[in-house]
Amino acid sequence: MNTVALEVKNVVKTFSVDGSKINAVDDVSFKVNSGEFVALVGPSGSGKTTMLSILAVLLTPTSGQVLIDGQDLAKMSEKQRVVLRREKIGFTFQSNNLIPYLTAKENVEFMLRLNGKANRAGRVRSQELLARLGLNDRLHNLPAQMSGGQQQRVAIARALIHNPTVVLADEPTASLDTERAFQVVETFANLIHENNRAGIMVTHDLRMCKYVDRVLQMRDGKLVQIYETKEEVMALARGGDH
Amino acid sequence: MGLSIYLALKEIWRNRGRFFLVALVIALITLLVLFIAALGEGLGTNNRQYVSNLDAQLIVFLDKSDFIIPSSRLDQSALKAVRRVDGVADAGPISTSSTAILLDNGKVLKVSMLGVEAGRPGLPPVIEGRTYQTQLAKETVIDRNVALRSDIKVGDEITIRSTQGTKDEFFTLKVVGLTEGQAYTFQPTIFVPPSTWERVRPKSEAEANKTVPDINVIAVKLEDPSQTEAMKSKIEANVSNVQVADIETTISNIPGYSAQQGTVQTQGAFTLLIGVLVIGGFFQIQILQKVPQIGVLKAIGSSNAVVGLAAVIQIMVVTAIGVGIGGLLTYVFSLFFPPTIPLVFNGNASALAIAALLFIGPAGGLVSVIYAVRIEPLKALRLS
Incomplete structure (x- = not known):
């Protein structure tokens, strides 16, 4: 427990817009331990999606360091990054999450196929995980035959099945109604804690923070506040009700 | 490779209606190309048949x-x-x-x-x-x-x-x-x-x-x-006061022979070109619709090689099915043609046409494959 899974040191990401330079992420540093579920919040334009892209190894920071499992991403080739993405990172996206022509079970197993681990044990585990997420009767449905909440839960299964170090979720509740949103995030939190992963969820919905251990708040590219204690986090989540 | 085949075939199977329609378009193009080839062969044959079947190697002409x-x-x-x-x-x-x-x-x-x-x-x-x-x-x-x-x-x-x-x-x-x-x-x-x-x-x-x-x-x-x-x-x-030609030269100098073969071959070539454009257009539109899902595929760790190869395999499979159906249709039609219509299905000409048809699929889809490879995984996060 409590080993550092992800470490961000003085990360800056600069974009050029109409000739002027804008720091979308401005000198951000934090650590996430395994077994910890963290929310990254902030208004739109605060840089949280840019930050998530950097953690996902999809964007290279202008300066600063990102370490996953102690490995420095800046020192990797593009090929190694692709490998790292499929081995050490699990993903859920806001929309268009799943491959539309694969069934729920196939979508989850695809992550194992990518890693060359689609064996019998893997298939059994996929089924168990989907059952755990309440999708036992949806195993052979295509994404188009499932509701938004069901799709999001399949995506969660896909993000966890290959035992990644870091699990990243981009606005997992954006297309869900309140009740479903709470259910999805609660299950997500439980699985992250049980499996001892480092989970990071980007959300604009502060109510979802009641299931997380810590909240990182960003504004204008800067990390402005960290809510560490249970009380602080719960207070923030209640505040989101208004 | 295995992963690409898996993706390509799953997608075709789960969208079999749509892919079947494209295969049918390819089948119709195949039918047209094979008939033009047979027509060229038939017209050519009707013109030169006596000369090509001569039990002779040389023809003597007036100088x-x-x-x-x-x-x-x-x-x-x-x-x-x-x-x-x-x-x-x-x-x-x-x-x-x-x-x-x-x-x-x-x-x-x-x-x-x-x-x-x-x-x-x-x-x-x-x-x-x-x-x-x-x-x-x-x-x-x-x-x-x-x-x-x-x-x-x-x-x-x-x-x-x-x-x-x-x-x-x-x-x-x-x-x-x-x-x-x-x-x-x-x-x-x-x-x-x-x-x-x-x-x-x-x-x-x-x-x-x-x-x-x-x-x-x-x-x-x-x-x-x-x-x-x-x-x-x-x-x-x-x-x-004589000049001598071999059989081949004699045939190409039969009045109108070369001009007619040239015309038919041009028609065949243009039909293949249309095939390239149709297949290219379809797969390009399809890739445009698939940008988000290809972004997801790459974001979760599929390499460009896997995505590109899957696109190529898909095009080849659809083309092969189309050409197969087209060849079958052509064969069935050819059974019902009266002998007076100058259609000759010659093995070589048909094989050449089929090889060309199998080539036009990947050729037409090349642009879409390049496009697929270039899609940024950031698309999955709506960032690029």
Whole structure:
């Protein structure tokens, strides 16, 4: 427990817009331990999606360091990054999450196929995980035959099945109604804690923070506040009700 | 590789309706391409069949006749001289003309009438009946195609109408034999002895009393068929005022032959080009619709190679299915075509067309594959 899974040191990401330079992420540093579920919040334009892209190894920071499992991403080739993405990172996206022509079970197993681990044990585990997420009767449905909440839960299964170090979720509740949103995030939190992963969820919905251990708040590219204690986090989540 | 095949086939199977429709479009293009190829082959065959089936390696023309059969005029002394050349196994005169057979129902059947000597290169093997006996016999060997179109049988007598000078003359010939596959300049052929040919053929007033037949060209059979080049020069050196061509050159100089083949080949090429554009367009639109999902595939760790290869495999599978259906359709249609339509399905021409069709899929889809490879995984996060 409590080993550092992800470490961000003085990360800056600069974009050029109409000739002027804008720091979308401005000198951000934090650590996430395994077994910890963290929310990254902030208004739109605060840089949280840019930050998530950097953690996902999809964007290279202008300066600063990102370490996953102690490995420095800046020192990797593009090929190694692709490998790292499929081995050490699990993903859920806001929309268009799943491959539309694969069934729920196939979508989850695809992550194992990518890693060359689609064996019998893997298939059994996929089924168990989907059952755990309440999708036992949806195993052979295509994404188009499932509701938004069901799709999001399949995506969660896909993000966890290959035992990644870091699990990243981009606005997992954006297309869900309140009740479903709470259910999805609660299950997500439980699985992250049980499996001892480092989970990071980007959300604009502060109510979802009641299931997380810590909240990182960003504004204008800067990390402005960290809510560490249970009380602080719960207070923030209640505040989101208004 | 395995992963690409898995993705490509799953997607095709789960969207089989849509992919089947594209395969059908490819099938229709295949049908068109194969029919154009068969038409080219059929037209070509109808034009050159007699010449390509000749039991000869060289054709002797009048010098400066530019290898045009109707422009060439040779005489008996040239024929004798050619036969005397060392290395010539046999030589036979060929005299060409067009004429009409009067049919019982009052219609006429236009045929190529060729004057050739019995037993010499120039007269094809007889498959039914016999060949004519003398140079003067009022007998004829007809191509099976004449029989098919007219109900004429071996043993029948046919009437030839021929304009000589200012009068229409009528000649009666007895059909003694049947041969096969001898179309020449788009007409089925009848063969007659040289002297009979001279008497029956249409001619002008000035030629009306001629009895020694004109010869257009001489078909030469060599003792060693591999020596065509050497024998060409030898005949030209030993016989005055002639030029010699091999069979291939003779065919390409049949009036209109090259121009017609060029036209048909251009049509075929344009049909393939349309195929490239149709397939390219479909897969390009499909890739545009798939940008988010390809972004997700890459974001969760699929390499560009996996995504690109999957796109290529998909295009190849759909093209192969389309070409397969098209080939089958073509075969079924070809069974219902009457023999008078000049369609010839030749193995080589069809194989070439099918190879070209299988190539146009990947060629057309190339742009979409490149596009797929270039999609940024950031698309999954709506960032780029």
